[in-house]
Amino acid sequence: MRYDRQIKLDVVGISGQEKLRNASVLVVGVGGLGCPAAQYLAGAGIGKIGLMDHDKVSITNLHRQVLYDEFDIGKPKALVAKEKLQRVNSEIKIVAIEEGLTIDNAVTLFDQYDLILDGTDNFETKYLINDACILTEKPWIYASVYKNEGQLSVFNFQDGPTYRCLFPKTTRQNVSCEATGVLGVTPGILGMLQAAEVMKLILGAGEVLSGKLKLVNILTGGDQILKLQPKPEEIEKIRKQGIIPVRIDCEVKDAHKTYLDVREEFEQPKVNSENVIHIPLGSLQERLSEIPNQEEVLVFCQSGIRSRKAIEMLQKDFGFQNLKNVEGGIETIIDG
Amino acid sequence: MKVNIKYFGMIAETANRSEEVLEVAPGLSAKELKDQQIRKYQISDPDAVQLAVNQNLNSEVELKEGDEVAFLPPFAGG
Numbered sequence: 078m079r080y081d082r083q084i085k086l087d088v089v090g091i092s093g094q095e096k097l098r099n100a101s102v103l104v105v106g107v108g109g110l111g112c113p114a115a116q117y118l119a120g121a122g123i124g125k126i127g128l129m130d131h132d133k134v135s136i137t138n139l140h141r142q143v144l145y146d147e148f149d150i151g152k153p154k155a156l157v158a159k160e161k162l163q164r165v166n167s168e169i170k171i172v173a174i175e176e177g178l179t180i181d182n183a184v185t186l187f188d189q190y191d192l193i194l195d196g197t198d199n200f201e202t203k204y205l206i207n208d209a210c211i212l213t214e215k216p217w218i219y220a221s222v223y224k225n226e227g228q229l230s231v232f233n234f235q236d237g238p239t240y241r242c243l244f245p246k247t248t249r250q251n252v253s254c255e256a257t258g259v260l261g262v263t264p265g266i267l268g269m270l271q272a273a274e275v276m277k278l279i280l281g282a283g284e285v286l287s288g289k290l291k292l293v294n295i296l297t298g299g300d301q302i303l304k305l306q307p308k309p310e311e312i313e314k315i316r317k318q319g320i321i322p323v324r325i326d327c328e329v330k331d332a333h334k335t336y337l338d339v340r341e342e343f344e345q346p347k348v349n350s351e352n353v354i355h356i357p358l359g360s361l362q363e364r365l366s367e368i369p370n371q372e373e374v375l376v377f378c379q380s381g382i383r384s385r386k387a388i389e390m391l392q393k394d395f396g397f398q399n400l401k402n403v404e405g406g407i408e409t410i411i412d413g
Numbered sequence: 414m415k416v417n418i419k420y421f422g423m424i425a426e427t428a429n430r431s432e433e434v435l436e437v438a439p440g441l442s443a444k445e446l447k448d449q450q451i452r453k454y455q456i457s458d459p460d461a462v463q464l465a466v467n468q469n470l471n472s473e474v475e476l477k478e479g480d481e482v483a484f485l486p487p488f489a490g491g
Contacts, residue, residue: 110491198491223422223488243470244487248461254490264491290470292421292485297431303465303483408457 101125109264111196141261183209237287377403
């Protein structure tokens, strides 16, 4: 029978398999973390799996988002993932949710699942998951990746700490895997560790990684576990006020100058000011007409390197004489 | 006295090292060490940086000889 190889384990058995069948897990974000996690959850026979993602498959996803292949490019991730996983296990219920998590849908959605698995790639959504889990009293399995490092924990489990207890203050400096680069295996390993925590939570086996933050380094192999205490005031705040939205967007300090942002669309912090023109470095040549050529334009990127290249190219090839580089990058021109 | 410092994520890149042993004044608090290193390496967004002393996060203690202090930034890739 299908689950024979895990039922043989003491920690599973017939009764454990029954627990898995009766359990439900919502995977928020079916990317580098969510793909491997969902794959093992489906294989193990979790009775209901929600797959939530508003994004479509692109070719740069394929090195780490293992549920997708070249034929899937351009298709919605949630739908493709459901189709693939349903082929792995037709006996479980898989729900594809083709939308992003928002303040409006989080609580209603979380109410329909036992556990929430965080496969997201930005701070806004991680705080949103955290707050909605406090309000719905659901544990969630957190993971994050930066280049060759990962963090993993189970939050909001049996009066344990939450994400806000770990990071009460957030940062603007979210750099996604797209921006920094990442080996496919890094989110892969973290996603599998998340799936392992799900199994432990459902089976009541082993020690759940609650009150602990596991740090993984793929290059050094040096894993560490740090202990974390709850901060009751951080939890109480959410219970009283509800979800507190975290916005990473910002504005430029000087509203009277004209700026050109040559970063890619996904790069953070996003700048929402009317005097900022957004054209990624690679698209400048096609969109020359959008760049003012009289008044001074301050060109910026994350660190000042790409913007310098942009200026060199625009001066040499297209005769722009009104461009000035923001040497220290975006941090030097934004508020806060 | 000597303390062992570990840097994670982008802090390790800013400081250009993942660990170091530092000679510090006896009685220095974890918070003071944090402020000192943040100034030294010009680590941005210091409020978001969390410290763990001997694998305990958020501990506001006076440091002792041989303590291990980890500097941990939030990150959110996935």
